[in-house]
Amino acid sequence: MSLSPHTTPSGNLLLGFLLPSIHAAPPFFTQQPNPATQAIVTEQWSRLILSYARHRQLFTVRVEDAEVTGGEWDEILRNDRINRRLRSSHLAYILEQMAAKNQLVYDPPKQSRSALLYWRTPEEWAEVLHEWASTTGQLNTILTFYEIIEPPVPSPLSGIPMQILxxxxxxxxxxxxxxxxxxxDGEGVRFLPGNAGK
Incomplete structure (x- = not known):
């Protein structure tokens, strides 16, 4: 079987997700004994997880997702065309490496089974947040955190986890x-023009 990219159906989304050709290689789904080879595999998995999360607007990944058939991560954590799936122990290792590179943070802290993904860094989210406040006329208006996470009109911030916000x-x-x-009812935020305080 030749290796080629493959587009997923991505549930009911109009656009599928283009899987890289390495996703069709059986060794990609297995932890490699050679550290240099495993480092390449881990880097490829890290990129795939982050790009897929961004495509699907997924913020959380759990080690158990490797075992869940039909879950939101199923499209990339298994490949039925070659009868392979990523084992939970391999996913745990990949997440550990991603945490070391600040590509995710374990949530809740002090465990390593569930993580928040940084497909945008907190700094990038800050820029998205300020841009959203500016373009929607929210500058100098007090908003609750809930109004940002659950806006009346869907925005790039819809569903953002509180910790990232x-x-x-x-x-x-x-x-x-x-x-x-x-x-x-708690905390709110007022967004100020970009030149405030200068």
Missing amino acids: RKAIHILTKTNRAQIIAVA
């Missing part, structure tokens, strides 16, 4: 582009 807001506060404000 907090990091992005913290980055904006350090550059005087946001202020944390106490509101009746």
Whole structure:
């Protein structure tokens, strides 16, 4: 069988996800005894996981996802055309390597089975957040965190995990582009123009 890219159906999404040709190679799904080879495989898996998460807007991956048939990660963690799937122990190793490169953070902390993916870094999310506030006329308006995560009109921030949102807001506060404000039901944020404090 020749190795070629393959497009997934991606559930009911209009655009499928283009899997790299290495996804059709049986050794890709197996931990390699040679450290140099495994480093290449891990790098390829890391890129694949992050690009697929971005494509599907997935923020969380769990070691158990390798064992779940029909789950949201099934399209990339298995390849039925070559009868292969990534084992949970291999996925745990890949996630550990991704954590070491700040490509994800374990959530909740102090465990290594579930992680939040940084397909955008917190710094990139801060820019997306400020751009969203600017283009939707939200500058100098106090918004609750919930209004950002669950906006009335879907946005690039829809469904963003609270932990990532907090990091992005913290980055904006350090550059005087946001202020944390106490509101009746918890915390809110006021976004300031980019030149605030200059």
